[in-house]
Amino acid sequence: xxxxxxxxxxxxxxxxxxxxxxxxxxxxxxxxxxxxxxxxxxxxxxxxxxxxxxxxxxxxxxxxxxxxxxxxxxxxxxxxxxxxxxxxxxxxxxxxxxxxxxxxxxxxxxxxxxxxxxxxxxxxxxxxxxxxxxxxxxxxxxxxxxxxxxxxxxxxxxxxxxxxxxxxxxxxxxxxxxxxxxxxxxxxxxxxxxxxxxxxxxxxxxxxxxxxxxxxxxxxxxxxxxxxxxxxxxxxxxxxxxxxxxxxxxxxxxxxxxxxxxxxxxxxxxxxxxxxxxxxxxxxxxxxxxxxxxxxxxxxxxxxxxxxxxxxxxxxxxxxxxxxxxxxxxxxxxxxx
Amino acid sequence: xxxxxxxxxxxxxxxxxxxxxxxxxxxxxxxxxxxxxxxxxxxxxxxxxxxxxxxxxxxxxxxxxxxxxxxxxxxxxxxxxxxxxxxxxxxxxxxxxxxxxxxxxxxxxxxxxxxxxxxxxxxxxxxxxxxxxxxxxxxxxxxxxxxxxxxxxxxxxxxxxxxxxxxxxxxxxxxxxxxxxxxxxxxxxxxxxxxxxx
Numbered sequence: 126x127x128x129x130x131x132x133x134x135x136x137x138x139x140x141x142x143x144x145x146x147x148x149x150x151x152x153x154x155x156x157x158x159x160x161x162x163x164x165x166x167x168x169x170x171x172x173x174x175x176x177x178x179x180x181x182x183x184x185x186x187x188x189x190x191x192x193x194x195x196x197x198x199x200x201x202x203x204x205x206x207x208x209x210x211x212x213x214x215x216x217x218x219x220x221x222x223x224x225x226x227x228x229x230x231x232x233x234x235x236x237x238x239x240x241x242x243x244x245x246x247x248x249x250x251x252x253x254x255x256x257x258x259x260x261x262x263x264x265x266x267x268x269x270x271x272x273x274x275x276x277x278x279x280x281x282x283x284x285x286x287x288x289x290x291x292x293x294x295x296x297x298x299x300x301x302x303x304x305x306x307x308x309x310x311x312x313x314x315x316x317x318x319x320x321x322x323x324x325x326x327x328x329x330x331x332x333x334x335x336x337x338x339x340x341x342x343x344x345x346x347x348x349x350x351x352x353x354x355x356x357x358x359x360x361x362x363x364x365x366x367x368x369x370x371x372x373x374x375x376x377x378x379x380x381x382x383x384x385x386x387x388x389x390x391x392x393x394x395x396x397x398x399x400x401x402x403x404x405x406x407x408x409x410x411x412x413x414x415x416x417x418x419x420x421x422x423x424x425x426x427x428x429x430x431x432x433x434x435x436x437x438x439x440x441x442x443x444x445x446x447x448x449x450x451x452x453x454x455x456x457x458x459x460x461x462x
Numbered sequence: 463x464x465x466x467x468x469x470x471x472x473x474x475x476x477x478x479x480x481x482x483x484x485x486x487x488x489x490x491x492x493x494x495x496x497x498x499x500x501x502x503x504x505x506x507x508x509x510x511x512x513x514x515x516x517x518x519x520x521x522x523x524x525x526x527x528x529x530x531x532x533x534x535x536x537x538x539x540x541x542x543x544x545x546x547x548x549x550x551x552x553x554x555x556x557x558x559x560x561x562x563x564x565x566x567x568x569x570x571x572x573x574x575x576x577x578x579x580x581x582x583x584x585x586x587x588x589x590x591x592x593x594x595x596x597x598x599x600x601x602x603x604x605x606x607x608x609x610x611x612x613x614x615x616x617x618x619x620x621x622x623x624x625x626x627x628x629x630x631x632x633x634x635x636x637x638x639x640x641x642x643x644x645x646x647x648x649x650x651x652x653x654x655x656x657x658x659x660x
Contacts, residue, residue: 242638379633406636428633443636456652 158282162263165279166254166301169266173248175199176301178394180272180323181211182246186316186426198329205273205331219338226338235344238351246305246318250373250399257401260284260369261291269294271303274321281402287450288370289315289427291324299325307427307445316426316445349390351378358460360393361409367453370398370405380408391416398454405444405454413438419444423446431455474506481510 183192197206217228219312229234261281265322269278276294294304304319352433354377374397379390394409420433429448432441477487480493497507
């Protein structure tokens with residue numbers, strides 16, 4: 126006897142039917158792929174690393190929109206940045222290369238850390254563009270105007286069903302990414318990051334950013350420590366990798382370092398895998414019945430999450446990939462000892 | 463009519479498929495006849511729904527006595543309700559029949575005295591039938607049939623809106639390291655579609 130699958134499939138089926146009925150322009154509408162896509166991706170990467178700009182970035186996922194004011198200076202070798210979150214609790218982030226200060230002005234809290242993200246909009250992940258093209262096919266969809274700028278519209282279409290398609294808008298003149306949509310299997314937009322206004326170029330003024338990063342008087346400053354580790358050193362192994370994904374970082378770190386934890390922050394081992402475009406994090410921690418009541422799978426924008434207990438351990442897989450891919454990561458993770 | 467040689471196991475399988483909305487019209491009719499006529503199958507049918515309810519939420523895992531008490535209370539309340547004055551509708555044009563997928567069965571249900579609110583039962587049945595139809599139509603027409611099947615059906619999924627601050631911390635930690643997002647960004651606004659019960 127088989128357990129009934131309830132209405133889940135039916136609901137998904139209807140959602141799919143709706144998408145098709147509305148006729149969302151999707152992956153299927155693309156022209157033949159570009160034979161040599163690498164220069165396109167390298168141009169986007171180069172622009173993100175060398176362009177100064179300021180503007181407002183809107184992020185839309187799962188029906189919620191947040192905007193951020195961005196100030197970004199590049200002077201050849203150094204990068205300076207100021208981000209201001211415009212929704213919810215006021216929050217500022219100053220960055221000088223990999224040194225990051227996050228500031229919560231209302232509660233007089235600050236967090237100072239070294240950070241090395243795999244990818245930050247408008248950059249693509251640091252992996253080589255050749256790797257992206259092993260997993261995605263590049264198509265040129267045409268030209269559009271975004272945030273007052275002329276842009277080439279590109280589509281990165283996945284070569285299998287383990288990942289989502291992405292649509293990119295690259296600034297005609299500089300190649301800078303102006304907008305990025307993650308698309309579902311029926312071509313629907315799962316989430317979108319876009320500049321709503323933007324000024325490219327201008328002379329860098331890094332002094333106010335450097336000054337703000339030194340003004341820590343009267344603030345409760347947190348300095349979370351994360352240490353590099355290896356999955357096998359932690360007693361775990363991914364026997365067979367999920368096709369196209371490579372391990373790009375593995376750290377032991379506090380899950381929430383922003384000081385909202387009462388008592389000692391919860392320590393987790395976080396491994397990040399990348400296919401050149403999409404990232405998946407695998408969190409491993411000790412099982413605690415108080416904190417981990419129930420196995421579940423969730424979906425928010427393009428992020429899918431699987432959480433479940435494995436003996437003495439609690440596993441959480443989060444990534445901008447289909448739920449089945451997150452489940453595959455979970456099932457391939459094995460305890461060695 | 464039902465094939466007498468059919469094993470009990472196969473009939474259970476048919477009920478399970480009915481719940482999943484996988485049966486074509488004629489087979490669905492047979493399966494419904496099965497549970498409406500056979501006491502054992504009715505118990506199976508109830509047990510499957512109970513399993514589904516418990517997977518959806520622990521709150522639904524109650525003893526049958528509670529449902530019985532609720533039904534009794536509902537009967538008493540209905541008896542006390544004022545009768546709304548509405549123009550009489552000739553029997554042939556009853557609006558309920560137009561909406562009911564299986565008029566014959568609905569008629570039989572009305573005739574049963576143990577069903578207090580046959581209209582409500584019929585309406586519930588129509589809703590289920592509607593979903594079944596939608597599934598059947600969309601899967602082949604979409605050209606993404608495999609994709610629809612690859613979705614979390616294996617997880618006995620039920621889409622429930624749940625807020626989970628715990629989850630936000632993982633999502634935020636992932637976004638910070640993977641995509642360079644601000645820590646704790648907009649966690650308070652998030653609502654998740656949660657597929658519970660793996």
